[in-house]
Amino acid sequence: QVQLVESGGGLVQAGGSLRLSCAASGRTFSSYAMAWFRQAPGKEREFAAAISGSDGVTYYADSVKGRFTISRDNAKNTVYLQMNSLKPEDTAVYYCAASKNYGTITLVRALDAWGQGTLVTVSS
Numbered sequence: 001q002v003q004l005v006e007s008g009g010g011l012v013q014a015g016g017s018l019r020l021s022c023a024a025s026g027r028t029f030s031s032y033a034m035a036w037f038r039q040a041p042g043k044e045r046e047f048a049a050a051i052s053g054s055d056g057v058t059y060y061a062d063s064v065k066g067r068f069t070i071s072r073d074n075a076k077n078t079v080y081l082q083m084n085s086l087k088p089e090d091t092a093v094y095y096c097a098a099s100k101n102y103g104t105i106t107l108v109r110a111l112d113a114w115g116q117g118t119l120v121t122v123s124s
Contacts, residue, residue: 002026002113004096009118012086016122020081022096022115030054030074033102035111036081038092038120045095047106049081057102064090086122093117 008020020036035050049070050059058070069082079096096115104110 002029002032002098004098004113004115006094006096006115006118009094009120011121011123014086014088014122014124016086017082017084018086018120020083020094020096020118020120022079022081024077024079024098026077029077032098032100032112033105034070034072034079035097035099035105036068036070036079037095037097037108038090039095039117040089040092043092045108047108048094050102050105051079052102059105083120086120088122088124091120091122093119 003025006022012018030053033052036048037045038048039045048061048064051070067085072079095117097111098113099105099111
């Protein structure tokens with residue numbers, strides 16, 4: 001099973017940008033669809049963005065569409081989340097996740113592996 005480690009979180013002012021990275025172990029990274037989820041204090045974990053394994057098809061939650069971009073580098077076993085025009089409501093712990101099934105990638109219960117999370121704080 002793939003293991004995931006996120007990095008790149010931090011404190012940023014509203015309107016700023018951050019890029020999160022998620023490094024994956026294993027030789028089958030390209031066979032996994034990848035996603036970013038986030039969990040704000042006191043709220044449930046929610047889907048943010050996803051990308052399919054080999055052909056790079058992407059999908060975004062309405063709340064981040066047009067501001068966030070998910071990408072992957074299968075040669076480096078890494079998935080990225082470029083976050084622009086950040087808002088205070090984007091403050092959350094961001095989690096990288098992997099699934100063998102792109103069709104259910106938005107469902108928390110359907111993911112095969114999770115990273116430990118990285119905190120993003122957006123100040124107003």
